[in-house]
Amino acid sequence: MDSKSILVIVRHPPHGSSWVREGLETALVGAALSHPPTILFSGDGVLALLSHQQRGALGQKGSAAMLEGLSFYDIEPLWYDQRSLEDRGLDVDQLMSGCQQACIADMIARHDVVMSF
Amino acid sequence: MSTLHLINRSPFSTNILQELADAVSQGDHVLLVEDGVYAASGTLLHALPKGIELWALEEDCMSRGVTSSDTSKMVDMAGFVALTATTHRTVSWF
Amino acid sequence: MVSQGLTYALMVQGTPYSQQASHSALRFAEALPAQGHRVATVFFYHDGVYNAASMMTPPRDEPHLLERWRALHQTQQCELLVCVASAVRRGLLDEGEARRHGHSHSTLEAPFELTGLGQLMQAALHHDRLITFAP
Known part of the structure; x- marks a missing residue:
């Protein structure tokens, strides 16, 4: 049972709501319990990966700093959905380092548990 | 090892069905619940690839006056439970 | 396909009364035993933590969601777990947290x-x- 694989999908943009932070915190806790989940950014979630972000209006720790720290906890790469990026007129060059393109259908099929944020 | 995808948002106010089209695999199930049942009528579900089973939760359809659909089959709460048991994982889209 | 006797975890992220999520989760959980399954853990996260507000007082002709959760806890022996970080931020504190933060009243009680x-x-x-x- 404990060998279950977990996928965290982030589908909301950062700053305007707490979804990104909550998804990342869940992933970090998984890593702390020696079960680092896979993390995938899809839909508006890819906007969390944009470089040059600052602290947000909610006055909370920006998610960008958390994202950059994920690799220390064996949560890497930061997977993103290419179509979501293209739909938003973005290019991988505009994303922070450590991002990698994913096939979302394969990603879901390869994990036992999926958590959405 | 199929997946149940739960859709609870109106497809007319979100981009979820287009995103879902890339996220489903053959043999997956899609269940429309809450405001998601508004996708049961109209043509938006045609965006999903073939080989996906489409369902709509009966009680959410009834409360909203969504009576029938060409594309999805009605399922009651027991059917919802059964879908989560027979698929390997559930993904919520919202 | 073998699907008898599964244990379920539910993650509830929707706030009560303004969104359908709590209602849907309860309806789903209450339908599990008829097929031999049970909900073992309900985890309230995001605005879902408001489901645990102990002073929830809906009009009499509306479902009392707090009581429904309590009943679910009794009938299926499920844990009702509330994310402490999300809850304390939003003013949902049990006796211990209330004392620790210098508040005279708690706003969250067992079985949550x-x-x-x-x-x-x-x-x-x-x-x-x-x-x-x-x-």
Whole structure:
């Protein structure tokens, strides 16, 4: 049972709501319990990966700093959905380092548990 | 090892069905619940690839006056439970 | 397909009364035993933590969601776990947290329990299914 694989999908943009932070915190806790989940950014979630972000209006720790720290906890790469990026007129060059393109259908099929944020 | 995808948002106010089209695999199930049942009528579900089973939760359809659909089959709460048991994982889209 | 006797974890992220998520989660959970399954853990996260507000006082002709959760806890012996970080931020404090932060009243009571996200991970790993009820 404990060998279950977990996928965290982030589908909301950062700053305007707490979804990104909550998804990342869940992933970090998984890593702390020696079960680092896979993390995938899809839909508006890819906007969390944009470089040059600052602290947000909610006055909370920006998610960008958390994202950059994920690799220390064996949560890497930061997977993103290419179509979501293209739909938003973005290019991988505009994303922070450590991002990698994913096939979302394969990603879901390869994990036992999926958590959405 | 199929997946149940739960859709609870109106497809007319979100981009979820287009995103879902890339996220489903053959043999997956899609269940429309809450405001998601508004996708049961109209043509938006045609965006999903073939080989996906489409369902709509009966009680959410009834409360909203969504009576029938060409594309999805009605399922009651027991059917919802059964879908989560027979698929390997559930993904919520919202 | 073998699908008898599964244990479920539910993650509830929707706030009560303004969104359908709590209602949907309860309806789903209440339908599990008829097929031999049970909900073992309900984890309230995001605005879902408001489901645990102990002073919830809906009009008499509306469902009392807090009582429904309590009844679910009794009938299926499920844990009702509330993310402590999300809850305390939003003013949902049990007696211990209220005292610690210098408040005279608590706003969250048993059978709801304040816990960390680790419990959500444990539930996801140990139970057979995780179903998310989102806003």
